[in-house]
Amino acid sequence: MVRSLYLGRACPRPNAGPAIGAASFLSIIVPVGVVASLALDKCGWVGFEVHPNNLRRVLGAVIITVGVVIVALSLGIRWHGLRQVHQCRNDAAQDGFAFRGTGPRSIVPLHPSTPRLRFLVAESEPPDAREKRRESVGRSSGESYVETLERLAPGAICHRITPADADCALQSGESLAGYDAIFLSGSPLSLYEDTPEVRRSLAFMGALFGSGTPSFGSCAGLQVATVAAGGTVGRNRNGPEAGFARRIVPTEAGRSHPLLKGRPAAYDAPSIHTDEVETLPDGATLLALNRSTVVQAAEIRQNSGTFWGVQYHPEIGLDEVTGALRRQADDLVESGLARTRREVEEQADLVEALHCEPDRRDLAWRLGLDDQVTDDGKRRIELTNFIEALVIPVRNGRR
Secondary structure (H helix, E strand, O other): OEEEEEEEEEEEOOEEEEEHHHHHHHHHHHHHHHHHHHHHHHOOOOOOOHHHHHHHHHHHHHHHHHHHHHHHHHHHHHHHHHHHHHHHHHHHHHHOEEEEOOOOOOOEEEEOOOOOOOOEOOOOOOOHHHHHHHHHHHHHHHHHHHHHHHHHHHOOOOEEEOOOOOOOOOOOOOHHHHHHEEEEEOOOOOOOOOOOHHHHHHHHHHHHHHHOOOOOEOOHHHHHHHHHHOOEEEOOOOOOOOEEEEEEOOOOOOOOOOOOOOOOOOOEEHHHHHHEEEEEEOOOOOEEOOOOOOOOOOEOOOOOOEEEEEEEOOOOOOOOOOOOHHHHHHHHHOOOOOOOHHHHHHHHHHHHHHOOOOOOHHHHHOOOOOHHHHHHHHOHHHHHHHHHHHHHHHHHHHE
C-alpha cells in the first residue's frame, strides 16, 4: 500500500484494489452460473424453457448486477480509506504540522491559523570568510542553512544573525527563547584561540543554552557548543578531513539516538575541517566517530538547553563541497592529501559533475560514494530527525 507520512505516521491512501478484486470475482462467477443453468436446461435438467427474450433478460441482469457491485464496492472501500486518511491528518493536526509526501520529508503548516516554525541561523563566519564563500558558491554558510531549512520546512520563518560580528543583534522584539530551533553553521574560527570573534561566539552559545531553545550545529557549530559547555577543541590529530568524512560509525548510544535514525552501521558525509573536538563536556553523549575524528556526532546538555551536533555537514550540497575543495586547495596540498593543485581541481571536478548528475553511478563509484551522500533526503537526515524528534515536541510543550 502506498503511504503518506504525517508527523511520522503512516497514513494509508484510499485504495479501490479490494473492490476491483471482489467485483472481478463476481463478474466471473455470475456469468458462469448463468451459462451452467442454460446448459443444464438444454439437457432437460432445469425446468424452464430457454427463449431468446429470456436469455437477453438474463444477460442484461448479469451486466447490471456486475456494474452495481463494482460501483458499490469501490465507493465503500474509498469511503473507508478517506476516513482513515482524515483521521490520520486530524491526529497530525493536533501537533500543528505534517510531513508531506513519500520522498524526502518536508514539514508544512496544515492551515493558515497554525503558527509556523520559527528558526534562527547563527553564522559565525568572519566577514572576509563570508565573502570568499559567496564568491565561491554564491552564499555564505548561514545562507546555505537558511536555503536548506526552507526546503525542509516550507513556510517556516528563518532569520539569520552573525554572532562573531561586533554589531550582531537580534531583530527588534525577538529573543532566543522565542525561536523553535537555532542552528549553528560552520566557520573557519579556531575555538582554542582567544579572539574577539571566538569570545562573542561562545557568549552567544552560553545564552542559547540558557534560553532552553533546542539547537543544532555542524562542524564549527559542534565545536562552539563543546567549548561553551566546558569541553576542548584542537587541531585535527590526523590532518584535515577534506571532501567527505568516511566510514562514520554510530556508537552504542548513537544507534538508538533519534539524531541518527535512518543512518546505516557506517556511512559517509560531506565534511571539510582542520579542527576537531578533543574532549566532550561532562555529561555529553558521544553518538558517532570514525578513524579520522574522535567526535563525529554528539548530544550536549547544558543548563536548560539541549544541543545536537555533528562534525560533518548535512546542510550542504555537493556543489559546496566542490567550492570548499577549491578554496582550500593550497592547504590540502600542504597537508599531503594531494600533490598539486591540479589534483585537487580534478577531484573537485568529479564532485561537481556528480552534483549536476547525482544518478551517475560511474561518478559515485570513482568517488567511493553511495546514496547516503548523493540522495538529498538521506544526506540531510540529521536535520529532519532534529526537527521531528526534538524541535516539534519541545515547541508543543511550550504552547
